Each structure stands twice: as structure tokens, then as C-alpha cells.
Amino acid sequence: MTAATDRAITVGTRERRRIRGGEFSGTTAGLAAGNVQANLVILPKTLAHDFLRFAQANPKPCPVLAVAEPGDPHLPTLGGDLDIRTDLPKYRVWRDGELVEEPTEIHALWRDDLVSFALGCSFSFEQALIEEGIELRHMTCGSNVPMYRTNIRCVPAGSFAGPLVVSMRPLTPVDAIRAVQITSRFPSVHGAPVHIGLPHAIGISDLGHPDYGDAVPVHDGELPVFWACGVTPQAVVAEALPEFCITHAPGSMLITDLLNAKLASL
Amino acid sequence: MTAATDRAITVGTRERRRIRGGEFSGTTAGLAAGNVQANLVILPKTLAHDFLRFAQANPKPCPVLAVAEPGDPHLPTLGGDLDIRTDLPKYRVWRDGELVEEPTEIHALWRDDLVSFALGCSFSFEQALIEEGIELRHMTCGSNVPMYRTNIRCVPAGSFAGPLVVSMRPLTPVDAIRAVQITSRFPSVHGAPVHIGLPHAIGISDLGHPDYGDAVPVHDGELPVFWACGVTPQAVVAEALPEFCITHAPGSMLITDLLNAKLASL
Numbered sequence: 368m369t370a371a372t373d374r375a376i377t378v379g380t381r382e383r384r385r386i387r388g389g390e391f392s393g394t395t396a397g398l399a400a401g402n403v404q405a406n407l408v409i410l411p412k413t414l415a416h417d418f419l420r421f422a423q424a425n426p427k428p429c430p431v432l433a434v435a436e437p438g439d440p441h442l443p444t445l446g447g448d449l450d451i452r453t454d455l456p457k458y459r460v461w462r463d464g465e466l467v468e469e470p471t472e473i474h475a476l477w478r479d480d481l482v483s484f485a486l487g488c489s490f491s492f493e494q495a496l497i498e499e500g501i502e503l504r505h506m507t508c509g510s511n512v513p514m515y516r517t518n519i520r521c522v523p524a525g526s527f528a529g530p531l532v533v534s535m536r537p538l539t540p541v542d543a544i545r546a547v548q549i550t551s552r553f554p555s556v557h558g559a560p561v562h563i564g565l566p567h568a569i570g571i572s573d574l575g576h577p578d579y580g581d582a583v584p585v586h587d588g589e590l591p592v593f594w595a596c597g598v599t600p601q602a603v604v605a606e607a608l609p610e611f612c613i614t615h616a617p618g619s620m621l622i623t624d625l626l627n628a629k630l631a632s633l
Numbered sequence: 634m635t636a637a638t639d640r641a642i643t644v645g646t647r648e649r650r651r652i653r654g655g656e657f658s659g660t661t662a663g664l665a666a667g668n669v670q671a672n673l674v675i676l677p678k679t680l681a682h683d684f685l686r687f688a689q690a691n692p693k694p695c696p697v698l699a700v701a702e703p704g705d706p707h708l709p710t711l712g713g714d715l716d717i718r719t720d721l722p723k724y725r726v727w728r729d730g731e732l733v734e735e736p737t738e739i740h741a742l743w744r745d746d747l748v749s750f751a752l753g754c755s756f757s758f759e760q761a762l763i764e765e766g767i768e769l770r771h772m773t774c775g776s777n778v779p780m781y782r783t784n785i786r787c788v789p790a791g792s793f794a795g796p797l798v799v800s801m802r803p804l805t806p807v808d809a810i811r812a813v814q815i816t817s818r819f820p821s822v823h824g825a826p827v828h829i830g831l832p833h834a835i836g837i838s839d840l841g842h843p844d845y846g847d848a849v850p851v852h853d854g855e856l857p858v859f860w861a862c863g864v865t866p867q868a869v870v871a872e873a874l875p876e877f878c879i880t881h882a883p884g885s886m887l888i889t890d891l892l893n894a895k896l897a898s899l
Binding site: 540541543544547548551559560561562563564565568588590633 | 806807809810813814817825826827828829830831834854856899
């Protein structure tokens with residue numbers, strides 16, 4: 368293993384242990400910089416195959432990084448000591464599609480039939496953008512990225528159906544072109560943008576009122592650039608109404624031992 | 634050599650011979666489909682080094698495919714029997730920056746000190762776009778691509794200085810994103826777009842009045858997408874006022890024996 372990989376494992380393990388020990392319950396943006404963070408979806412086995420089919424059919428919002436064995440709270444390909452029941456700062460528990468609880472660990476809720484899915488997250492491609500000197504407005508503003516439900520429907524699978532949710536970053540046209548090039552290299556963390564420039568065309572009537580996250584200013588000479596977003600499964604859960612589901616709370620991601628840079632397809 | 638390369642040589646040679654024999658003097662769009670076509674700039678040796686420095690500093694509008702020996706009218710890397718004095722359908726002759734003549738061959742003007750430059754042309758990346766099913770509006774309209782002088786200045790070299798000229802193709806946002814990906818693979822034929830969506834930001838006040846070529850409609854739900862254009866050297870000649878220069882006439886390009894597909898960087 369390289370020194371960079373060794374370091375990623377050390378840093379990832381340390382941050383998960385801090386979270387596991389209850390020392391940290393905030394959002395994970397900026398933690399373990401360089402490490403892949405992941406969206407989490409946990410479903411009963413009876414729904415897991417349909418959800419995996421849904422993810423396969425919708426790889427831009429739902430790029431699958433790992434799927435656990437039924438009942439197994441570990442994801443060894445993402446971190447040796449990783450325990451999905453404790454290693455995220457905050458969870459959301461959904462019953463019949465309704466958000467019922469936001470616990471900081473889910474030991475008491477664990478069942479032998481639960482299947483965990485880790486999905487790619489935009490933090491990875493944001494690191495690549497920042498390293499090329501591209502300003503990300505929500506970071507400048509110290510807020511969460513604005514996210515919107517679109518009028519684009521995901522490809523349904525079983526009971527899973529719903530709108531594509533997108534995140535938006537305002538960029539100059541030159542940065543937008545460069546951002547397409549950079550993020551195209553990262554298909555496992557949402558990849559290239561899905562839309563540029565015309566929010567009404569995808570059913571977004573007001574950029575100032577995102578459905579999730581916080582609004583950010585779009586300056587003159589900038590275009591809104593939209594990427595498929597890992598919050599899509601939460602919008603789908605709200606529509607598909609599975610009897611039971613656990614997700615991460617927005618911004619409280621699973622920190623892995625993988626390096627963002629290793630996700631580049633070329 | 635592969636069968637495809639053999640075929641490209643056969644087709645290129647045949648089309649150049651037709652043009653050389655005076656059988657064809659129109660624009661070369663659509664001729665020898667699959668073969669690279671090139672922009673032409675011919676300058677006296679006293680100016681050639683400055684022009685090559687200009688091209689090196691401005692690779693997006695001036696990607697150099699080949700430079701001939703001084704006085705040599707051949708470009709063997711682009712075609713075995715290629716004769717730059719006869720093999721283009723139409724030329725433009727410039728004296729002190731003024732267009733004085735549009736001959737169909739330049740034997741009588743040839744001098745021992747002339748240096749020929751072949752520069753990449755958008756026809757190559759347009760083929761790649763068409764093969765992915767992307768509509769090119771100027772083709773639908775049966776017209777020349779619209780081209781505009783921008784307020785972006787090229788990097789000067791010696792006396793060579795002037796505006797970046799861009800070509801414009803209206804695309805849906807989804808096609809614009811795909812077009813960035815496709816054309817990024819072809820840096821030797823202008824590469825990725827230089828601008829998307831905000832023509833005023835680059836000094837274009839009216840898309841309906843291009844400086845070269847023909848206007849095309851931009852429909853609702855489309856963005857104007859701008860690529861660096863091989864007409865840039867002609868705008869530079871008009872500003873730098875070299876004592877003598879020969880270029881291709883717009884749309885009357887040099888047909889080579891190279892395959893467009895071989896220009897892909899990955």
C-alpha cells in the first residue's frame with residue numbers, strides 16, 4: 368500500500384472512532400479531507416433487491432460504492448473496522464415513508480434482515496474542483512449546497528420511484544466547462560453535471576428556494592450548474608413509502624478509508 | 634496500416650486530385666467524410682517564427698497539425714502527394730492585411746520563402762458530435778456555422794495579435810454537457826468549448842449577426858455553445874497587417890489523409 372492509502376486508512380479510522388464514541392455529531396464536510404464520504408441507505412432485505420435495481424438504473428444519483436451482506440453492519444471494502452450502526456454522526460429513520468427520528472446511533476434499531484448501501488457523494492468531486500481553484504459558492508457562504516427536486520423522473524424499479532434531486536453550484540461558463548471535464552472523471556460520485564443554465568427546463572421555478580440545503584447567490588456572468596444528488600433516495604423513500612428505512616441525515620455522511628483521487632476513472 | 638487508414642489515404646488523395654484538376658471549387662464540408670480537414674495559413678519565412686509562436690501560445694484557436702519546410706509546397710505528414718498550391722478549392726490572398734484576391738490555385742504566387750501551416754478544423758469534432766446523435770443546427774439549416782469575434786484577446790507574439798474568433802452551435806444543456814466531454818478528447822481540433830450560455834460576457838451583442846458564416850436559430854431550451862475557431866488567424870492577419878499572407882477561403886479547407894478518429898487523445 369502507498370503512504371497516501373495508509374494515511375487515508377488512519378485518518379478514516381480515527382474520524383469514525385471519534386463519531387462512534389459520541390465526540391462528534393455535526394456534518395462531516397471537511398473531515399478526513401481526501402477520503403471518500405458516502406450516502407447511506409439501509410433497507411429490509413425484502414426491498415433491497417428492488418433498491419439495488421433502482422440504483423443500477425439510476426447510476427448518476429445513486430452510484431453504488433458498496434452493499435453489505437444482509438444483517439451485517441460492516442462494509443469491509445470501505446473501512447476495516449467500520450460499523451454502520453455507529454459510525455455516522457446522525458441518522459434518519461423512516462417508517463412508511465415518514466421521517467420519525469434522527470438518532471446518533473442505531474444499535475437499538477438493528478435487525479438481522481437489514482441491508483446497507485453506501486452511495487457516492489459529491490464531496491469527492493468537490494475536492495477535485497477545489498484543487499483546480501474553482502470556487503464553490505456554498506463553501507464561500509459557509510452553508511449547505513442547495514438541492515432541488517426536478518421534473519426529471521428516475522427510472523423506477525419495483526416500488527422505488529421518484530424525482531431526480533440535483534445539487535446546484537453557480538460557476539462562470541469557463542469554470543462550468545472545466546467542471547464538466549473534471550467531474551466526468553468521477554462517475555462513481557455522480558459524474559458530470561446533468562444540467563446547465565436553464566433551471567425552468569428541469570422544473571426548478573426558483574433557485575432562491577431549494578428543497579434541501581441553503582440558497583446561494585448566483586452572480587452576473589455565472590450559470591447554475593446542476594449535478595445528480597445523493598439525496599435522491601430520500602425523495603424516493605418519501606414517495607415509495609417503504610415500511611422501514613434508515614438513511615444518513617443530510618451532511619452527516621459515512622467517512623470511508625478510500626481516497627477520492629482513486630475514484631478517478633482516468 | 635489498417636483498412637481504415639488505407640481508405641482514408643485513397644479517399645483523401647482522390648478528393649485532392651479532383652480539386653487540383655479544377656473539377657471542384659466549392660466548400661469541402663462533407664467531402665472525404667472521416668478525414669481530417671485543415672485550416673491553411675501561408676506566410677513569408679520572416680514572419681513564420683512569430684506566427685508559430687502565436688499558434689503555440691493560442692492552441693485552442695490555432696492547433697498546429699503540420700508546418701512545411703520554407704519554400705516547400707508539400708506537407709507529407711498530411712498526404713503523400715499533397716500540393717498546397719493546388720489542393721484547396723479556393724484561397725484568400727492578403728497584402729498588408731487586406732484581402733486582394735480569391736484564386737482557386739496559387740502557383741503564380743508561390744515563393745521560395747513561403748511557409749505553410751495546417752491548423753486543425755472543427756469539421757473533425759463535428760463528426761464526433763454527429764456520430765453521437767447531436768444535431769448541429771447549421772447543418773440542419775444547410776448553412777455555414779456562425780462565427781463571432783469576441784472581446785477575448787489572443788496571447789500576442791511578435792506582430793501577431795487579435796481577437797479570439799469563436800464558432801457557435803446551439804445545444805440543449807444535456808447535449809452541451811456531452812459535447813464538452815466529446816470535444817475534450819480532440820485538443821488538436823479546437824478541443825472543448827471556450828464558452829457556454831452568456832454571449833454578452835464575451836463581447837457578442839447579437840447572435841443574429843455573426844461576423845463570419847450564417848446566423849442560425851437558437852430555440853427555447855437551448856444554450857449557445859462557443860468553440861475557438863480556425864478563422865482566428867484571418868482576424869489576426871486583418872489586424873497584424875503582414876505584408877503577404879495566403880489562407881484558405883472560409884469553408885474551402887485542405888483535405889488530408891488523416892482519420893478524424895485518430896486525433897482522439899483518449
